[in-house]
Amino acid sequence: MSTSVTIGILALQGAFAEHQTRLQNLRLKRKIDAVLVKTPEDLQRCHALIIPGGESTTIALLARLSGLLEPLKEFIRVKPVWGTCAGAILLAQSVTGAKKDGQELLGGVSIDIARNGWGSQVESFEAPLDVTGLQDPSVPFTGIFIRAPVLFLVVHSRISADLLQVVLALAPGAPIQVIARLAPHLLPEPAEDENDPRTIVALRQGLHLLTTFHPELTRDDRFHDYFARKCVFPTVPTS
Numbered sequence: 001m002s003t004s005v006t007i008g009i010l011a012l013q014g015a016f017a018e019h020q021t022r023l024q025n026l027r028l029k030r031k032i033d034a035v036l037v038k039t040p041e042d043l044q045r046c047h048a049l050i051i052p053g054g055e056s057t058t059i060a061l062l063a064r065l066s067g068l069l070e071p072l073k074e075f076i077r078v079k080p081v082w083g084t085c086a087g088a089i090l091l092a093q094s095v096t097g098a099k100k101d102g103q104e105l106l107g108g109v110s111i112d113i114a115r116n117g118w119g120s121q122v123e124s125f126e127a128p129l130d131v132t133g134l135q136d137p138s139v140p141f142t143g144i145f146i147r148a149p150v151l152f153l154v155v156h157s158r159i160s161a162d163l164l165q166v167v168l169a170l171a172p173g174a175p176i177q178v179i180a181r182l183a184p185h186l187l188p189e190p191a192e193d194e195n196d197p198r199t200i201v202a203l204r205q206g207l208h209l210l211t212t213f214h215p216e217l218t219r220d221d222r223f224h225d226y227f228a229r230k231c232v233f234p235t236v237p238t239s
């Protein structure tokens, strides 16, 4: 008999209900319980966690008020976590464009991230993505970007996507794998060159997954399927 797997969704603010619906839609060999996490006790029951999109500063503040900040940091050290958009910001080791008085991060993934990094002209957009490792790879995944962050390594400087790969591979911790890209000609503002780092929109490092867009706002379950099969199931032995 395979053990069921509990995936929590941090439910303090943002698009948590949509993640729960997508997880409940999955039809996999192992049963998934998709539970909302509002307290440290809720978190304790989980094998893995999704931190949704929303507003990273608000989520961090509510996490502090709910006594979840330290338990979340501890959880991230040992269990799989997927951050979408604001959730990706919270998982970064540092952030550019943080709120004036600074903002609290959880860390866990060795990247720097530029909050609202597309600039004020580009509030939101949709674009087909090239993704490695999803089911039905020939079907493009629609990326929904809403005041999305951009993955940067060096504050205020853009380095080529290839160089980024190399530096990320050398970063402490597990190697980083870029898993989704935007074609340079689809960038909403012209690419500086074909290696514009804005083309990198999803990464995986060790147990963690980070997407700068919102898979939960589509009807396409393939990213949830990916997280469950590739990041979560290997950490929960069957009994």
Ligand SMILES: NC(=O)CC[C@H](N)C(=O)O
Residues within 6 Å of the ligand: 052, 053, 054, 055, 056, 057, 084, 085, 086, 087, 089, 115, 116, 146, 147, 148, 149
């Ligand atoms: N769609 C989103 O999650 C937006 C993230 C938001 N810009 C933030 O700072 O948290």
